[in-house]
Structure formats: C-alpha cells, structure tokens
Amino acid sequence: MDKIASLLLVLGLAAVAAGLIAMGWRSRLKRQAGFGPLPEVPEELSPAGIVAEGQYVATTTSGDWLDRIAVHGLGFRGNAEMSIHPEGVLFDRQGTGPLFIPSRAVTDCRSASGMAGKFVEKDGLVVLSWLLGERELDTGFRTRHAADKEPLLEALQELISAAPQADADSGK
Numbered sequence: 001m002d003k004i005a006s007l008l009l010v011l012g013l014a015a016v017a018a019g020l021i022a023m024g025w026r027s028r029l030k031r032q033a034g035f036g037p038l039p040e041v042p043e044e045l046s047p048a049g050i051v052a053e054g055q056y057v058a059t060t061t062s063g064d065w066l067d068r069i070a071v072h073g074l075g076f077r078g079n080a081e082m083s084i085h086p087e088g089v090l091f092d093r094q095g096t097g098p099l100f101i102p103s104r105a106v107t108d109c110r111s112a113s114g115m116a117g118k119f120v121e122k123d124g125l126v127v128l129s130w131l132l133g134e135r136e137l138d139t140g141f142r143t144r145h146a147a148d149k150e151p152l153l154e155a156l157q158e159l160i161s162a163a164p165q166a167d168a169d170s171g172k
Contacts (some may be wrong), residue, residue, distance in 0.1 A: 035071045036133045040102040041090065048083035048090075050155045052148040056080035056093050057115060057140030062129055065115035069137060082126075082141050086162075089128060091141070101139070101153065105130045109156035111149065115140045126152050126153045 061067040068075035073096040080093040089106065091099040092106035107130055111123035116137065126141045126149055143149045 009033055013051075013072045035069070035135065038072050038132070039088075039100050039102050039105070041098055042087055045090065046086045048085050048147075049158075051081060051083040052145075052152055053081050054079075054141055054143040054148070056082075056091050056099075057125060057142060059099075059137050059139045060115060062136035062138045064139065072099075072137075074099065074137075080141070082143075082152065084152070084159055085157075089156070090161070091139070099139070101128065103159050103162070105132070106156070106160050107131060107136065109153055109160065111153065112140070124149075126156070126167045128156060 056078055058077055059069045061069065073093075076096060078093055080091050080109075083090045083092070086103065087142050088102040089099055091101075093099060106128060109126065109128050112125045112127045113122050114120060115125065115127065120142060124142060124146075126143065128139045128141070129140065130137055141152075143152065
C-alpha cells in the first residue's frame, strides 16, 4: 500500500508542476500579445551565401536571455537550417514555421556560451540581435558542425555592414 500511495503522490506532484508550467506559459503569451507579426519570407529569395544545419535555440529579449519570447513559436527549441541571403536570415525550423529576419532588421551578431536554458562550450552558439518593431531580440543557433560557426558569423557581419539599418519605429 505504501508503494501505491507514494506513486499517487509523485503523480499528483507531477500533475501540479505541469499545470503550473502551462499557466506560466499562457501568462507569458498574454504579456507578449502586443508583439507585431513576424516578417514574411520573401517569395523570391536570392541564393544563400551560406547554409548551416543545427539547432534553433530560442528567441529572447535582447540582454535578458531568460526571457523567452513565447509568441509566434519563437520560444521552442528544435532542429533547423540557418541560411544567409542578401535579403536577410532564414531559419527553416522543423515542427514550426520558418523565421525570416530582414537584413535591415539585423543589428548585431556574436558567439555566446548559452541562452534560455541551453548552455554549451565556450562561444558555442551563434547569437543574432535584431529588431521586431521597437523591440530588440536575440536569436540563438547552435551549428551541428563546429566548423560552420565562424563562416556564419563572418557572413552575418557582412550582411550587417551591407544592409541599411531599420528605423527603430518600423522594424521593417
């Protein structure tokens, strides 16, 4: 009887924890309801200068890597392909829609060791800062092959240098 009581207690605690997590995520979605729509993927993209497979980590508020963006599926981690085009950066995410960041919205790129609960070796993530409307966001990507990281960062720096920056008001 003690085993059954212990099992029921553990299952009850797990159900309470899952319920609290779901309530927190719904609350985050409500707080972030004012985010504008994501930029549309252009129908005609120029060929990619570089493509890398890896893991889309998350999008967070810039400078606050624990504040995941829940709207538009930006807070979900998953496999993705990152490609850099003259028009912008495309994250082709599995299990959710693509994320396209126009080149004029990209403000910075760098490497980091972690964000939003994903921590890796020193400088193992590529982090892209960009504007969505007036909000500055950080998007993290972990390349599947370590050799792909530096070429991605170099291509992003070239994209930033070549693109006119977005107006802070429009993000477009």
